[in-house]
Each structure stands twice: as C-alpha cells, then as structure tokens.
Amino acid sequence: MPTDLSPVDSALTEALESERSRQRDTLSLIASENYASEAVLAAQGSVLTNKYAEGNPGERYYAGCEHADTVERLAKERACDLFSAEHANVQPHSGTQANFAAYQALLDSGDRILSLEMTHGGHLSHGQPYTAVDEHFDVVHYGVDEATGRLDYDAVEARAAETDPDLVVSGFSAYPRQVDWERMQAIADGVGAHHVADIAHLTGLVAAGVHPSPVGVADLVTGSTHKTVRAGRGGMVLCGEELADSVDTAVMPGCQGGPLVHNIAGKAAGFAEALAPEFDAYARQVVENAQALADRLQARGFELVSGGTDVHFALVDFRETHPDLTGAEAEAALEAVGLVANKQTVPGDDRSGKVGSGLRIGTPAVTTRGFDTAATVRLADAVADVIDAPEDEAVAAEAAETVADLCETFPVYGELAVASA
Ligand code: DSN
Secondary structure: OOOOOOOOOHHHHHHHHHHHHHHOEEEEOOOOOOOOHHHHHHHHHHHHHHHHOOOEEOOOOOOOOHHHHHHHHHHHHHHHHHOOOOOOOEOOOHHHHHHHHHHHHHOOOOOEEEEOOHOOOHHHOOOOOOHHHHHHHEEEEEEOOOOOOOOOHHHHHHHHHOOOOEEEOOOOOOOOOOOOOOHHHHHHHHHOOOOEEEEEHHHHHOOOOOOOOOOOOOOOOEEEEOOOOOOOOOEEEEOHHHHHHHHHHHHHHHHHOOOOOHHHHHHHHHHHHHHOOOHHHHHHHHHHHHHHHHHHHHOOOEEEEHHOOOOOEEEEEOOOOOOOOOOHHHHHHOOOEEEEEEEEEOOOOOOOOOOOOOOEEEEEHHHHOOOOHHHHHHHHHHHHHHHHHOOHHHHHHHHHHHHHHHHHHOOOOOOOOOOOO
8 A cells, every 4th residue: 555645746745744844853832732653643544534434333324334333343442441431422523523512412502501711721612702602502601710820610600600501611722720520510510501521631631540530520521532642633522321322413413424434543543552551651741741841931930820730731921021922922933943832812811812922832742752851841941042032043043952952852753654644
C-alpha cells in the first residue's frame, strides 16, 4: 500500500512534509493538542476510511460491516474500561458533536441550558452565540469569580435558582482548577435539571485518576478523544445503561450519519495505550509540568488566572503586568521562535476572543515528547523572555535556540513516512 503521496500529488506531499517539519521543529503548547502515537496514526490512516457503517455494531444499515463492528466494539469496550462507564458511544466526530448529541438525548427544542460563559473558560458547544446549540436551545450562563478566577459554587447555585435551567453543563476549555462534579450535580439536582460534564480537556487526567471523574456522577459525560487521552481524533459520550439508547439515537440519526470508522479505530488504539500502566505516569507528569510552568512564570512576575493550576495548562493574564500586550501579540511573538500557544480571553476581559488579554499554555504535547520539570522550566523561561521583550531580536534568537535544542533533545515521530506523519 503506498505511503508516499509524491507520485500522485506533489502539492499535497509538500504540505504534509511541511507540517511534519513544523511539528518536529516547534513545541506545541496548545492545551488541547497532543502527538498521537504511530499506532493511532496508522489506524486513522487505514482502509477503514472507505467503509460506511451507519448504525451500531451488529445492527448496521449496510453490508460488509463485520470488521467495522470489531473495531467499534473494541473502542467501546476500551472506553468503558478506561473511564469505568457502563456505556460508551464512540461515534461522535468531535467533542462538539458529542455535546450536541448529549443535549439532544436529554432535552426538547427550546429547553434551557446553563453553562459557563466562554470568556470565562467555557466552550462554543456549550451554547455560545451563532452556534446550533444557541439556535435550538435557550442558553444562559454562569461565570467564575473574577477576583479569584475560580468557580464560586454558591454563586453558580444562585444562578441556577435564578434561571431554572433544564440542563447544567460543567467541564471547561480554559479553567485551570479541578472541578467539583458532585457539587455541580447537586446544583443541577437542586433545580431538577440534567447535568452534562464535558471532560474534553480532562480525558487523560480522568482516565489516569489525576483528576476526579464525573462518570457515575453526571447524567452524561462527553469528551473529545485526541486531547490529553491521546487517542484518535473525535468525540465520545459516556453514560449508564439507562441512557444508552437515548444517546445512541441522539448521535445517529439525531445529529450524524455514517461514523468515521477509521477514527474509531484510532480511538481504540489510543484507548489501549491509555489503559497501559505507563499512561498514568504520563498524565501525572503532564500536571507536574504544568505546575512547574506555572511556578516559574509566577516567579518571573506573571499573573496567572486562579494563581496556579491543578490541570494541564496555565492561563496567563497580562492585564496587570503587561497592560499594552494582547494575547494575540504574545501568541505571534512566541510562534516566531517556535513556541506555539494560543491567545485566550481571561475572566472579565475587555478584549474580544480574537485578541484576548491572556495566553493558555499547555503541557500535554511536550510531555508526550518526554519533557520533565527541568525542561519545562527552560521552556517557561523562554516564554517569559519573549513576552517580556517581544520586539527584541537578540532575545528572540536566544529563545529560538532553546526551542531548537529542546526539540532535538525531545524528538517526535522520527522518520515516519509522510502520509502517516
Ligand atoms: N479547540 C479546543 C480547545 O482548544 O480548547 C476545544 O475544542
């Protein structure tokens, strides 16, 4: 089977080779990114991309699904083992699809959803303006305490009482602290609402027991599968048996047609790796590295939302320390030296999401490359140097040298064929 695209498509080959070089020669600090294993890449790049398999294993709408069935059963069983869930639907194409299916499974059109405001760390699929979620449901929001950057559960409870939602969403994209799932469930119970916990960012930490699990606490748990858990790209919904049929129907035909069986194979491959004992050490190291990063940035005078982190990223707030610097400018200055992070709004931000006054800096991907806390402190110093002097060419040159050295010391992928890398 050809793994080299060059005889048929040189433009595409060049783009893939360039992307492979970019990933090799820069450091991904985007908290939602990771480097999939070669097994996951092989599964996702397999002939399963050719197969239609609407339906569930053993009850498909098409012939020829016996191997797709095996693949999907493996992914479902492994997801259930990994997250101690009774039922897993592994067909959602993304975390956003998983969330939409969860809402479809639990709500009627027009019902009210209470979720975290996006500028405070929520996600688009929790019902931000212009989304299908906002179009189909009545969405209201809660926030974090702007002074502490943390959830004030009493305030969330008061907001739930005030807004009387049908569903409460917990689990976030840019909240650097542990979530108290039991308290969120109690808040939902208090107003007779359902509770969906979105662990898209936390999958790997939850799987490894480094963050408490909402499985068995919330009605439904949703997530993407390619972030901290490092499996094939896509989403999943976890639940108890009593909601299994509703969830399966909400995914297909509710909001999707044919599943992406090649990605489901990637999920199966990555879940097997996350079930291996070494994965727990990886997840612990992700958090230790994030805390080392946070400590070093604070020692260098930076302000962090909530004053630190319990999870896989630190969220820097420039408003006090670098009032003239935007998140977008910081992102660009860092990218120029090979440090790829993302701008972020911070609680109470006056700047838009396209600019932001903060930066989210994550450690899942560099930890996959083998970073320990000493390497992470070097990385933190390079980040701090560049942000303190974004126009200084000598500083940029030195940071770029540090990045090159770290990339060489902690390589990713080696000599994979371009079509697989
Ligand atoms: N885009 C992801 C993130 O960066 O948080 C969420 O889907």
